[in-house]
Amino acid sequence: MTTVAVQTKVVHKTKDEAVSNTNKKKVYEVNQLNLWYGKDQALKSINLDFHEKDVTAIIGPSGCGKSTFIKTLNRMVEMVPSVKTSGSIIYQGRDIFDPKFHVEELRTKVGMVFQKPNPFPKTIYENIVYGPRIHGIRNKKVLDEVVEKSLRGAALWEEVKDRLHENAYGLSGGQQQRLCIARCLAVEPQVILMDEPTSALDPKSTLKVEELMEELKQQYSIIIVTHNMQQAARISDKTAFFLNGEVIEYDNTDLIFSNPRDKRTEDYITGRFG
Numbered sequence: 001m002t003t004v005a006v007q008t009k010v011v012h013k014t015k016d017e018a019v020s021n022t023n024k025k026k027v028y029e030v031n032q033l034n035l036w037y038g039k040d041q042a043l044k045s046i047n048l049d050f051h052e053k054d055v056t057a058i059i060g061p062s063g064c065g066k067s068t069f070i071k072t073l074n075r076m077v078e079m080v081p082s083v084k085t086s087g088s089i090i091y092q093g094r095d096i097f098d099p100k101f102h103v104e105e106l107r108t109k110v111g112m113v114f115q116k117p118n119p120f121p122k123t124i125y126e127n128i129v130y131g132p133r134i135h136g137i138r139n140k141k142v143l144d145e146v147v148e149k150s151l152r153g154a155a156l157w158e159e160v161k162d163r164l165h166e167n168a169y170g171l172s173g174g175q176q177q178r179l180c181i182a183r184c185l186a187v188e189p190q191v192i193l194m195d196e197p198t199s200a201l202d203p204k205s206t207l208k209v210e211e212l213m214e215e216l217k218q219q220y221s222i223i224i225v226t227h228n229m230q231q232a233a234r235i236s237d238k239t240a241f242f243l244n245g246e247v248i249e250y251d252n253t254d255l256i257f258s259n260p261r262d263k264r265t266e267d268y269i270t271g272r273f274g
């Protein structure tokens with residue numbers, strides 16, 4: 001008897017086909033990105049473009065490389081000594097792996113918010129002015145303005161304006177996460193990377209952060225890793241589905257969720273695995 005191997009059809013669209021919304025400017029172009037931790041390859045031939053003022057969700061099962069990918073975009077992944085990469089990541093026309101592109105400059109433009117809120121053990125005010133001070137801003141009036149603007153931008157001002165000089169650890173988890181977003185806004189980034197920013201929050205705080213993202217995308221590009229399919233569907237314009245270190249499908253979010261082209265995407269978003 002002959003065995004016929006039935007293979008799932010692989011739909012690796014080229015990135016220009018992948019996302020039809022081409023009238024927005026590209027912020028990042030990721031070309032043939034590979035990444036290894038020692039001998040283990042965690043990212044395989046990733047080709048993705050990210051656009052200005054879009055929210056892009058990165059979804060996929062545990063261990064598929066989502067965090068590794070997002071941490072590659074601001075070169076944080078290099079903190080792991082065994083990491084090697086190939087390919088290119090073009091940010092605003094410049095390759096972030098080019099030694100002339102200083103990582104500090106990149107991280108000024110590309111902020112990051114983590115899974116667990118991580119305020120500094122300082123006052124709310126000091127948390128916000130930390131970055132601007134490093135960038136040489138000393139004038140108190142200017143710093144006060146940055147604090148108010150950033151906290152307003154993160155929808156936290158009204159809740160904390162009378163306790164700016166209290167320790168940030170006194171805030172609730174959801175408030176701490178919005179403080180971390182405010183801290184990120186204080187250095188006026190262009191892109192905000194978010195690695196499961198609401199997974200440690202209760203539903204009410206999650207909703208606040210999601211509403212905030214809706215506001216923020218008027219001004220910033222947001223790339224968010226999430227395990228929460230409803231969240232990806234609610235908040236993102238585009239979605240990339242990762243599996244085993246590869247991008248299986250990347251498209252406008254409504255298409256990914258209503259009409260996925262690859263069986264594996266469909267199985268994942270309908271909860272058959274992951």
Ligand SMILES: Nc1ncnc2c1ncn2[C@@H]1O[C@H](COP(=O)(O)OP(=O)(O)OP(=O)(O)O)[C@@H](O)[C@H]1O
Nearest residue numbers: 037040042060061062063064065066067068069080
């Ligand atoms: N510091 C590290 N050293 C070695 N291997 C690592 C390291 N960090 C991640 N990996 C490996 O790289 C692969 C991708 O991991 P990564 O954390 O990026 O996945 P993920 O999709 O974000 O997972 P999760 O959803 O569980 O957070 C996994 O096989 C993981 O074991």
